[in-house]
Amino acid sequence: MKQVLLIILTLAFLQGIAQESKLSLHGYVKDLFMLYKPEQPMPGSNKASLTTNTLHNRLNFKWYTSEQITVEAGMRNRLLMGSLLSEYPIYRQLVDTDQGYLDLSFISFYGDSWYVHSMIDRAYIDWSSGNWQLRVGRQRINWGINLVWNPNDVFNSFSYFDFDYEERPGTDAVKLQYYTGQTSSAELVYKAGDHAHETAIAGLYRFSKWSYDFQFLGGRVGPDWMIGAGWAGDIRGGGFRGEITHFEPRKQHSESEKATVISISGDYTLKSSLYLHTGLLYNSHGKTGKAGGMDLLFNPAMSAKNLSFARWSLFGQVSYPITPLLGSGLSAIVNPGDGSLYAGPSFTYSLQNNLEFMLTGQLFFGQSGSEFGDIGQLIFTRLKWSF
Template sequence: MKQDIHKILLLTGSLIFAVVQNTAAQGEVDSSQGTIEKTKHWVLNGYLKDLQSIQFTDIKKKWTLDNLVHNRLDLHWYADSLWKIHVGVRNRLYYGESVPLYKQNKKLLGANNDFFDLSKTIVSGESFLLHSTVDRASVDFTKGKWQVTAGRQRINWGVNLVWNPNDIFNAYSYFDFDYEERPGTDAVRIQYYLNSTSSAELAYKPGKHSGETILAGLYRFNKGSYDIQLLSGMMNNDLVIGGGWSGTLGQTGFNGEITSFTPLKHFQLSKTILSASAGINYTFPNSLYLHGAYLLNSAGILHADSLTANLLLNNVSAKSLSPSRHSLFVESAFQFTPLIRGDLAGIINPSDGSFFASPFITFSLTNSMELLTGGQLFFGKMNSLYGGYEKIILLRFKWSF
């Protein structure tokens, strides 16, 4: 175990040192031409975050204290004008009272959407756990209008700002706010750019077991003030047909997605499940931002409860982005000063009246440092969708490099 820890620390320290060296080498002096930029064949960046959290059901009762130290490293290597390689690593050190829960349920460490297992718990104790994941590892070849990417990557087919029924390869949970890059998947993706506003692509994700394969194609084009996309293929054991749009209604942003999932075995249209979302957003001249969205899950239940639908397990898919049939999202944000931004978002389950609220304030300390404070607050009756969870107060420091 000690050897594993030493290896992780040595690798992390070496890469951070390389960032400093790379920054210093970005320019070189030429006596005849002055300072010129040196061509870089590789770029290394990332961040280091410390997230403190307090959980409680009643602020006057027991508090659960936890801490997460989160380091990310992204290496981009540009071999030449045609080839590039991307490797991304997440190193997370958990310590506190919730560590036993992470040991009991590994889904809390992240959804497993990968053909290859590149995640490992390096070392753990009674009150701490060090976990490392390679969530990006891809080779990209681009020539002319063609682009081919193979390996662990993010295939982003979503256009809605909250819920993405078109994101059939790597759907993500809105509650996992600290995972900014969002999950990827092991796949091969071929893209062909017809012109500046239209493209076609084909993607394939192999499955470890029968019924876990995804094969689909997508076509994007522009019509008037709207970007439109159409997709079709196979997701697990379902025939998938869908589409999405993004544009404006006057000065208001308008976007949405819809995808149908029909079982291929004993094919019946009556068994089709529909997942659809739509959203609008508007920014006032004084920087006030308003955003609303709606999600339909035709297979969702009207009386879900938090005991049967664990929202924190990150086990969402494009077919089931929420356990409830209807979901409403509202958000308001405001730039108080150039360095301070506030955001208040919420999700409502209209079937039982329970709701989730997420207030955050971000302080920009320097160009590379920020402080965020806020919470994830759940309200409702104990047998409602959002009623059975603890409230979480958060404080996060982030340094980007």
């Protein structure tokens, strides 16, 4: 079954290449350097700091076969090198991991301290006619509303700390959507998997009322039944968003746990162009004491049910355009249960219309055993050219 789906998508795409007038291509090239100073030297290493350099190329293809059918494919190609790779060879295996039904991740070349990794994270056929839309293949099921934590994003959750992955992950699924009005629609999504605990089927209904956008969702996600809701609107010109999702194990003796996850946020832009953003996350099965366990580099897997190890998390962000070309910002996440803290200062500078330089940090503080206390400090520089 997997091979058949992959062949269909490949043939459709190759046919699109043969008809160049209906094919569009865009993407970017960027170079990301990371300096990582762990809180404690990693086991088996005496190095106080580690580095990686990633040369990243993104390709987005779209083929317009007709007014009704579009074929789209997206691919990221990365050359990674640095002391982190040579010190920890297992990191290559963790990067070369595909969580989808189809394994579209591969390493083509590698050495002791470098390798080339590629992944196809978008590959789907889209059909639309009237109020109906059908999309089959690897796609992003975008049910999240908030900008940091998304309990409603049950199909393809993402980590706020993975800032260099703008497109965010996709999932191998079939999505059927019907537009019931100008501002309302219903969706039904089936996610493929080898086993029942890897599959999901859920529906969502969106509509607008009282100048707010609302959504309700429910279904089966892996080992759990799921029901949720979300909203987006404003209060006196400031954005006000929220999501809530409850998970209930499908089987009495399942290893899965009951959980309720709630995320609420607000944001506002002052006349001076100062942007303010704050948020709160509640995770019913999170820890109230030292949360521990977060591994930023080697444990990136997460889900809408496990957005944080803490019972409560607080988020704050400010950003300001110092000049039309130079932007600045500072974000922070606090775990009030164990006192640990994340701080993310950032600066961006536009060198040209399609060329940008960024300097940012991910700074983690706290006691040993706390959620952020055992990570350390990371500094990044990035040069990005879009085409």
